[in-house]
Amino acid sequence: MSTKERIIEKTLELMYQQGYLPTSLGQIMEASGVGKGQLYYYFKSKKDLGLQATETLLARWDQELIEEILRTTKPVQERFAEMLEWVYNFQDQQDSATFYGCPVGNLIVELAAQDGDFRRLLADFMNRWTAAIAELLELLHEDWDQEKIHRQAQQILARIQGSLVLLKLNQDLQVLQEAIEDLKQNYL
Amino acid sequence: MSTKERIIEKTLELMYQQGYLPTSLGQIMEASGVGKGQLYYYFKSKKDLGLQATETLLARWDQELIEEILRTTKPVQERFAEMLEWVYNFQDQQDSATFYGCPVGNLIVELAAQDGDFRRLLADFMNRWTAAIAELLELLHEDWDQEKIHRQAQQILARIQGSLVLLKLNQDLQVLQEAIEDLKQNYL
Amino acid sequence: MSTKERIIEKTLELMYQQGYLPTSLGQIMEASGVGKGQLYYYFKSKKDLGLQATETLLARWDQELIEEILRTTKPVQERFAEMLEWVYNFQDQQDSATFYGCPVGNLIVELAAQDGDFRRLLADFMNRWTAAIAELLELLHEDWDQEKIHRQAQQILARIQGSLVLLKLNQDLQVLQEAIEDLKQNYL
Amino acid sequence: MSTKERIIEKTLELMYQQGYLPTSLGQIMEASGVGKGQLYYYFKSKKDLGLQATETLLARWDQELIEEILRTTKPVQERFAEMLEWVYNFQDQQDSATFYGCPVGNLIVELAAQDGDFRRLLADFMNRWTAAIAELLELLHEDWDQEKIHRQAQQILARIQGSLVLLKLNQDLQVLQEAIEDLKQNYL
């Protein structure tokens, strides 16, 4: 793994746990074992690093979640269920003893109202996710019109995000599990 | 309004818009027109101020939302609907051109994983809110057992929180409105 | 002497010897025996400090040179000569083994082309100095018109400034001395 | 133009506009389109580059000003006038909207008191210039002794330098023009 990749990886980790603003370049340097000036060789500012790290995360989710789960040729129900399991497993498989919620949702809450660049990145990804869910709903509910499909896709995302907020609060997977079961019941 | 109250009020405002960590004591001093020493006369640290401000907010919501809406003697359906409207109006009536999401949810995302003191405060409130909703569900669905009631109350909160995350992302009330309509349909 | 005054005094000293840009806040802190954050208690930025230090210097020269020498009621010739001696003594009485030239001229050369705020300050002072010399020339040369008087006043300043540049180069008072003699011969 | 020449040329330009110290190697790299290692291949340090750039400038002036103007076989008065016009045209023909004063004088003010190597370079050149002017004065004023000639040559340089300081301050060619006229009147 190249130095730049290592920096981004550690940044992603720290941003997930602490947020973007509270994560200092000092922490990132230390965690990635890199000299003082090196960060500014690869990134022109902290924000540039934050943006690139975020892009890396979102590209990864585009691949793992949207391409490899939502847009496969498997049966629709299976894809829907796999998405929910992917969300659950993301939390369950964390090494840390603490649940940090959703990496994307956290950034939305921290930055969306303050920084247009981050907001755009995050909104674009969420739109892609919404669209991919909508494609599923279209197959599942042939009687719904486009608008209803889109709105329901958003509602699904809202329920996932909300569950992850409560997971972070309660440090307990139960609410997330329940949300997943409800979603399956409601939409499948 | 006393000096202490004024400080807390401005802190609440800034914390809502920027978060707790990014809000500096300097900003609070300036916004409340108070000298450096004053802050440390009334509060023993930034965290103490943050906690007291949060307590103030939660006490207010205990009153406005839980006591004056959820636990009145009005018909159950009406109370449920009023809660949702209260949530909606809180956003709609903001003077700012920007939507900052849920003051409580924001703090959860920012601090719950890092700081036990804040987490406890927030979790206690969310539990009270959940319990109050559960009381409503108990009346609405006599066939549900206690556990189901509790879980469904949590799901309702999750859907609200999630919608507010998406509101913050999209800066658009539509998702919240849709969530409210869905909640009414699902639970009433 | 108050802390703020001490800071300004040391800043002036360091700026004179090194220039504004090369003088670091660290040096100023150390020289004035002041803690890290204290500078920013009294000054909102390095530039603010630099500007205030410059204003202090110019105000002092307004007093010492323009008021107490050029605008007294002494005979014109005496005043003219005293100004030149004041310039000479300023260099001669420096404790340092090195000649640093003119504090004002140095700042002009360093900053006038780059920073409008410094330029304005310096230009205003130089205009006041020019005007005060012009008043003398008016008395000395009744046949000169206003424009000639103004231009000749500027030429006098140019010769002084130029001599101080060469003093800095040669580290030798001789050129300055010669300039002063020539100026007396030419204008008295 | 070789890589090394290009680096020196850009360095000269930046040093003229900003000074030596404030000019960063990064700026020089960018302006001359050269990689980091290139700089340290041709020059062993920033100072080495600065000195070589200065030497290049001074060698050029030795040629253009001292050889091709002051030491020709033209009539003395003509040579004296051409020198002054050369100084004036140097300013007038600058592409930039800003007047940066004298490249040599600027370096004297910035560095002469701090750095012996730069000082020596600059002093040697100024001595050569002085000597060349002295040769003219010797022809113009046969009654002057060697010492007077030397001193008057220095005064001429002082007046030129001083005018260029005021030009930089006022961003106006008028003072320089007036100085030139005065010099012609005084010495021709």
Added chain:
DNA sequence: AATGAATGAGGGTTCATTCAT
């Protein structure tokens, strides 16, 4: 002759906090 990667010191600045009055 040329490249990009790495270093560490130091730059200006902001911060929460404490102390004296």
Added chain:
DNA sequence: TATGAATGAACCCTCATTCAT
């Protein structure tokens, strides 16, 4: 109650320089 002065750690960032290739 209230003030302003002082502290030092840590922030993001830029710099000249060096090293490996």
